[in-house]
Amino acid sequence: MTKMLTVDTNPIDCYLRVDRIPHIWCAGCGIGPATGCFVRAIDRAGLNPDKVAVVSGIGCSGRVAGYIKLDSFHTTHGRALPFATGLKLANPELNLVVFSGDGDIVAIGGNHLIHSARRNIDMTVICINNFNYGMTGGQMGPTTPLGARSTTSPYGNFEYPFNLPYLVAASGATYVARWTVLHLRELERSIAEALAKPGFSFIEVLSPCPTVYGRQNKLPRGLDEMHSYQERSIIRDGADPKDVELSLNGPIVVGKFVDIERPTLWDCYQQMLTRASKPKKR
Amino acid sequence: MAEKAPKPVKVHIDVDRCKGCGYCAEFCPRGVLKMTDELSPKGYDMVKVVDETKCLGCGLCEAICPEFGIYLTTEEKEE
Amino acid sequence: MSKDGALNGEFFINGDIACAEGAISAGCWFFAGYPITPATEVAERMSERLPQVGGVFIQMEDEIASMNAVLGASWAGVKAMTATSGPGFSLMMENLGLGVMLETPCVVVNVQRAGPSTGLPTLVAQGDMMQARWGAHGHYEIIALVPDSPQEMFDLTILAFNLSEQYRVPVLLMADEAVGHMSEKVVIPRINSKDLVDRPRPKVAPEEYLPYDSREGLVPPMAIAGGGYRFHVTGLTHDDRGYPVMTAEAQDKLVRRLVDKIRLNAKDIIRYEEVNVEDAEVIVVSYGISARVARYAVQEARDEGIKAGLLRLITVWPFAEDRIRKLAPKVKAFVVPEINYGQIVREVERCAAGKARARLVPHMGGSVHLPETILEAIREEAR
Numbered sequence: 001m002t003k004m005l006t007v008d009t010n011p012i013d014c015y016l017r018v019d020r021i022p023h024i025w026c027a028g029c030g031i032g033p034a035t036g037c038f039v040r041a042i043d044r045a046g047l048n049p050d051k052v053a054v055v056s057g058i059g060c061s062g063r064v065a066g067y068i069k070l071d072s073f074h075t076t077h078g079r080a081l082p083f084a085t086g087l088k089l090a091n092p093e094l095n096l097v098v099f100s101g102d103g104d105i106v107a108i109g110g111n112h113l114i115h116s117a118r119r120n121i122d123m124t125v126i127c128i129n130n131f132n133y134g135m136t137g138g139q140m141g142p143t144t145p146l147g148a149r150s151t152t153s154p155y156g157n158f159e160y161p162f163n164l165p166y167l168v169a170a171s172g173a174t175y176v177a178r179w180t181v182l183h184l185r186e187l188e189r190s191i192a193e194a195l196a197k198p199g200f201s202f203i204e205v206l207s208p209c210p211t212v213y214g215r216q217n218k219l220p221r222g223l224d225e226m227h228s229y230q231e232r233s234i235i236r237d238g239a240d241p242k243d244v245e246l247s248l249n250g251p252i253v254v255g256k257f258v259d260i261e262r263p264t265l266w267d268c269y270q271q272m273l274t275r276a277s278k279p280k281k282r
Numbered sequence: 283m284a285e286k287a288p289k290p291v292k293v294h295i296d297v298d299r300c301k302g303c304g305y306c307a308e309f310c311p312r313g314v315l316k317m318t319d320e321l322s323p324k325g326y327d328m329v330k331v332v333d334e335t336k337c338l339g340c341g342l343c344e345a346i347c348p349e350f351g352i353y354l355t356t357e358e359k360e361e
Numbered sequence: 362m363s364k365d366g367a368l369n370g371e372f373f374i375n376g377d378i379a380c381a382e383g384a385i386s387a388g389c390w391f392f393a394g395y396p397i398t399p400a401t402e403v404a405e406r407m408s409e410r411l412p413q414v415g416g417v418f419i420q421m422e423d424e425i426a427s428m429n430a431v432l433g434a435s436w437a438g439v440k441a442m443t444a445t446s447g448p449g450f451s452l453m454m455e456n457l458g459l460g461v462m463l464e465t466p467c468v469v470v471n472v473q474r475a476g477p478s479t480g481l482p483t484l485v486a487q488g489d490m491m492q493a494r495w496g497a498h499g500h501y502e503i504i505a506l507v508p509d510s511p512q513e514m515f516d517l518t519i520l521a522f523n524l525s526e527q528y529r530v531p532v533l534l535m536a537d538e539a540v541g542h543m544s545e546k547v548v549i550p551r552i553n554s555k556d557l558v559d560r561p562r563p564k565v566a567p568e569e570y571l572p573y574d575s576r577e578g579l580v581p582p583m584a585i586a587g588g589g590y591r592f593h594v595t596g597l598t599h600d601d602r603g604y605p606v607m608t609a610e611a612q613d614k615l616v617r618r619l620v621d622k623i624r625l626n627a628k629d630i631i632r633y634e635e636v637n638v639e640d641a642e643v644i645v646v647s648y649g650i651s652a653r654v655a656r657y658a659v660q661e662a663r664d665e666g667i668k669a670g671l672l673r674l675i676t677v678w679p680f681a682e683d684r685i686r687k688l689a690p691k692v693k694a695f696v697v698p699e700i701n702y703g704q705i706v707r708e709v710e711r712c713a714a715g716k717a718r719a720r721l722v723p724h725m726g727g728s729v730h731l732p733e734t735i736l737e738a739i740r741e742e743a744r
Contacts, residue, residue, distance in 0.1 A: 010296065010353040017593070020604060022349060027301035027326065032348025040345075050589040055433070066593055066605060071586040073436065074595035074605070075429065076459050082393075082426035086433025086441065087586055089417045090391050094437065094587050115422040182309075184345040222303050222348075269417070276412035 015039040015049070017069050025060060028222020030181035030207025031128055035064050037184060038099065038126060041191035052095045055084040057109060059135045060209075061101030061128035078108030081116045084123055092266050095195060096123035103133040103141040106162055110142070117171035117200050121265040124194040124201040127164065130209035138212025145248040149216040163245040168202040169258045175201035176241060176258035180229040181208070183254060190256060199264050206252065217248075289356045291339040293331045299351035302327035306343035306352055312336040315343060366414030368549045376514040376541040377402035377444075380470055380534065381410060383518030384442050386552045389468070390416040391441040393430035395423055395449060398482045399538040400472040403444035424449035428456040428469070435465045436594075438585035440522055444470035446538075447480065447489055450496070457531055458497030459596050461619065464529040464573070464583070466560050468521045471533060472541040475700075475726030485538040486726030487649055487700040491707075493533050494678050500616060502623035504630055505533040505678040507648040511545045517675070523558040524630060528622055529580050535677060537700070539650040539729055567591060572603035575614070579622040623679055632675040633684065637663065641670030643742045644688060645696045646709050648674040650729050655698055658735035667743045677705060685712035694742035698722035698735045718742065 013021075016039075025031050042052060049070055056065035058077035065072035075083045080098045088096045098105070105113055105127045116123070132150050133139040140150035140157045143164065147156045165176045175194050179187040187205060194201030208214055208225035219225040229252060236244075237255040244253040263271075293314060300322050307315040307329050314337045315329050322328045343352045367386040374382070381403050384392070392407040394400075404420065411418040417434070421427040427443045434441040445453065450471045460467060473489050475481035489496075493505045504524050506517045518534060525532040561582040563570045567590045574581045584590035597605035598612050623630065636659065638644055643662070647655040652673040662669035672688070672695075674681060685695070685708075694717055697706035703721045710719035722738045724730050 010294075010350050012350050012353070016350060017604075022299050022301070022324075025348060027348075028303035028305070029348050032350065033305075033346050036345055036347075036350060050591070051587050053586040066595060069591050071588075071591060072593045073433075073463075073586075074593070074597065075432075076456055076596055079425065079429045079456060079459075082421060082429035083433040085419070085421075085426070086391065086393060086430035086435075087437045088433075089419060089430070090434035090437035090439045090441070091587055111422055112426055115426070181346075184342065188345075222305065223308055226305065226308070273412050 012036060012039055015042070015069055017067055020067055023067050024063060026211040028208055028210040029060065030130065030205070030209075031061055031064060033181045033184060034126065034128055034187065034205050034207060035068065037188040038097070038191055039068065041188050041195060044188065044192035045195040047095050047195060051093055052097060053087055054097045054099055055080040055087065056098065057100040057104035059101040059104045059133065061099065062104055064099045078104055078112065080104070081109060081112040081125070085116060085121055088121060088123055097195070098123060098125045100127065101134070102127060102129040102131065102143040106164065107142045113168065114171040117168050117173040117202065119265040120172055120174055120200045120262050122198045122200070124191070124203070126191065126203050126205060128205050128207050129164065130207045130213055132209060132213040134209050134212050138216055145246060147248050150213070151216070161246065163241070164204045165241040165244050165257050169241040172200065172262075173202045173258065174199035174260050174262050177256040178204040178206070178244065179254050180206040180233060180252065182226055182229045183233070186235070186254070193259075199262060291334070291337040292355045293334055293337060293343070294353050294355065295329060295331065296349075296351040297322045297328065298324065299349040300326055300329060301349055302329065303348060304329070305346045305348070309346055310343055311340065312338055366410070367552060369551050370549060372547050372549060373544055374511060374547050375402065375544045376508070376511040376536060377472065378406045379511040379514040379547045380444065380518050380536065380541075381406035382547075382549060383515040384468070384522070385410055385414060386515070386549065387519040387522040388440050388557055389442050389522065390439040391431065391434035392416075392418050392443065393421050393427040393434070393441070394443045395421055395427050395445065397424075397446045397449045399474055399541050400444040400446045400470065402541070403470060403472070424452040425456060428453040428460070431467045432456065432460050432463065432465045435467045436586055440466070440526070442468040442470065444472065446472050446474045447476045448478070450489055450492065454496040458499060458501065460531040461497065461501045461503065462596050463594050464581070464619075465531065466525040466529055467531050468518065468525055469531055469533050470518070471535050473535065473537040481727050483538065484727045485650060485700060485729060487537055487651065488704070488726060490535065490677060490699070490701065490704040493535050500620065502620045503533060503678055504528070504530060504623060504676065505535050507535045507674060507677050508540055509649055509652050509673065510540060511543060511547045514540060515547050515549060519552065526558040526560045527580070528626065529560060529583060530623065535649070537649050563590065571601045573599065573601050575601050575618070579618060579625065627679040630676060631679060631681050633681050634673040634675060636671040636673070638670035638672060638688065640668055642668040642693050643696055643739050644670045644672050644692050645698065645735065645739065646672045646674065646685070646705070647698050648677055648705065651698045651700055654730045654732050655735050658732040658739060661732060661736050662739045662743070665740075667739060669739050669743070674705070680708045680712070682712045685709055686714065689713040689716035692717045694718040694720050696720045696722060696735065696738045696742055698724070698730050698738070700724045700726050700729065
């Protein structure tokens with residue numbers, strides 16, 4: 001009736017650096033499920049894992065790079081996108097994935113985010129949004145809801161957060177989606193679509209952070225935050241990114257918001273080369 | 283709606299990885315898994331399979347586990 | 362790779378352009394940069410030339426992005442460079458440290474202008490020399506070359522790429538606005554690919570490959586993204602596997618190797634030029650544009666009967682400690698003209714260890730020394 005086994009091989013282990021598992025993330029952290037979705041999406045999109053390169057920044061989400069068995073780069077805070085830009089331009093055959101957190105990508109990395117989207121460089125950004133800086137103990141960031149508590153907003157956050165899909169879509173991204181880690185199948189499908197699609201793809205993934213954000217905001221267990229996603233989420237594919245801002249207790253609009261076609265940075269670069277005096281391929 | 287999975291499914295839990303978050307037990311649509319008061323070797327509250335025959339093989343537990351600590355096999359693949 | 366796009370012949374060009382052509386001749390295939398006086402011409406030339414040779418030029422949104430893009434390109438297997446000046450150099454520091462920590466070959470050009478801060482954007486100085494050595498946090502060692510002419514802007518850029526590939530370290534080209542913006546004859550020869558260095562590549566199968574294999578000596582072979590090696594590298598202190606390890610032991614092993622990689626190879630890296638030092642009583646130690654003025658002052662001093670000599674540093678880091686130590690007992694003084702208020706003179710003084718005076722001839726920036734100023738110092742020290 002009751003079964004307890006210590007087993008050797010979860011099929012997903014072939015994509016993990018199992019010599020580093022169990023990972024450092026807290027019980028109930030959503031980064032794990034998001035990573036699982038990502039790994040399954042690689043297969044689903046039919047990519048060659050040898051050509052997938054993952055670049056991350058600093059933070060809990062940034063640690064993903066160290067746990068998956070792909071060419072992976074754990075770079076400096078906020079700078080995963082320009083690092084990935086260099087990798088991609090120097091070898092356009094690589095499938096670039098930037099996997100990092102809200103503070104890393106949107107605060108210190110904010111400038112690189114909007115410029116990468118502007119360029120429509122072919123890469124997929126998976127932005128884990130747990131509404132705070134988790135690794136350093138739960139400080140507020142540019143996605144922390146107005147009024148939320150954090151260690152640097154002990155009386156409640158007095159700043160408005162970004163509406164990330166709106167920001168990234170306005171900057172020029174050609175694929176924009178938001179899911180919570182509870183929307184496992186949709187997230188996996190979205191990541192697979194983004195990986196297969198040329199251009200700048202951005203997927204915001206809402207994740208519980210029970211140890212710091214959750215604990216400071218009346219959601220002490222991961223389950224509490226997951227239940228809150230369950231109650232508040234509405235799937236609205238095709239919603240106008242303008243209308244999907246998040247608040248402390250309001251609705252969470254998830255879905256695929258933007259999926260358009262536009263020449264990528266490399267397309268434009270190739271057109272430029274034909275104008276240069278000696279158009280030569282590498 | 284089927285009462286059972288098309289083929290019997292085995293639920294494997296890696297007790298060294300489980301951190302007792304409760305997601306698998308909470309979100310399993312069939313109540314196959316339950317949290318217990320027993321502690322894992324690492325000191326976390328452990329989850330247990332309480333009725334494997336109810337398992338549909340939907341794979342939600344496998345996908346939602348933050349620790350890559352659960353996976354499913356169908357009977358032919360067992361040793 | 363791009364050598365067939367390289368120039369060949371004699372040209373009348375400024376230092377910035379010569380630097381860009383040196384990169385092209387060295388096989389540089391990627392440039393990411395940001396406009397900043399007086400380095401902008403390097404970027405402009407690269408934007409024109411790289412598409413011609415099939416390479417990639419991109420102007421990034423800031424210097425921080427530029428430095429990171431260069432690192433990324435290097436990890437995709439290509440030779441990559443950026444060029445900036447003081448304010449951008451400061452911005453690049455954190456990620457220069459990332460380059461050191463990941464052991465990424467690349468070249469960073471600083472065409473120095475007067476600081477601090479915005480300073481004199483269009484005018485010469487040499488105020489970033491210590492920053493070149495210590496600008497990123499943590500303890501590390503780096504290589505910095507100092508050209509004294511457009512010709513050396515060309516030659517030393519090639520050397521910079523070679524050293525960076527050989528030692529898997531970012532190499533700094535510490536130019537200055539005078540050398541960057543002056544136009545002179547530059548001879549651009551055909552570069553033999555035998556004279557270009559490539560980073561050591563893995564010799565084992567992917568399953569056995571370790572990104573920082575200590576069995577490989579001080580410079581481990583470098584896999585590149587997309588090669589099937591499935592490696593992980595991190596800016597965190599790491600072990601042979603490239604995995605982060607938070608222990609004092611791992612820190613000791615790693616930092617020692619990163620420093621020793623340069624320090625123990627210093628003899629092969631250090632380069633300088635000497636004029637009339639054999640019997641010198643006063644040696645002028647200088648670098649960059651100041652060395653050109655000093656050369657003239659030393660000649661004038663000789664004409665006056667003073668036994669003066671010139672030690673022109675071509676590598677400033679690692680510093681030519683042994684040479685100074687050897688010369689110190691034989692001379693009355695080292696005269697150090699530099700366009701700052703005393704940076705490399707400290708190294709000279711340290712290595713002279715009291716056996717000779719170290720006389721700074723400072724200049725805050727905005728123009729170069731007058732030869733007479735240096736000559737006066739030589740005269741005083743010779744008495």
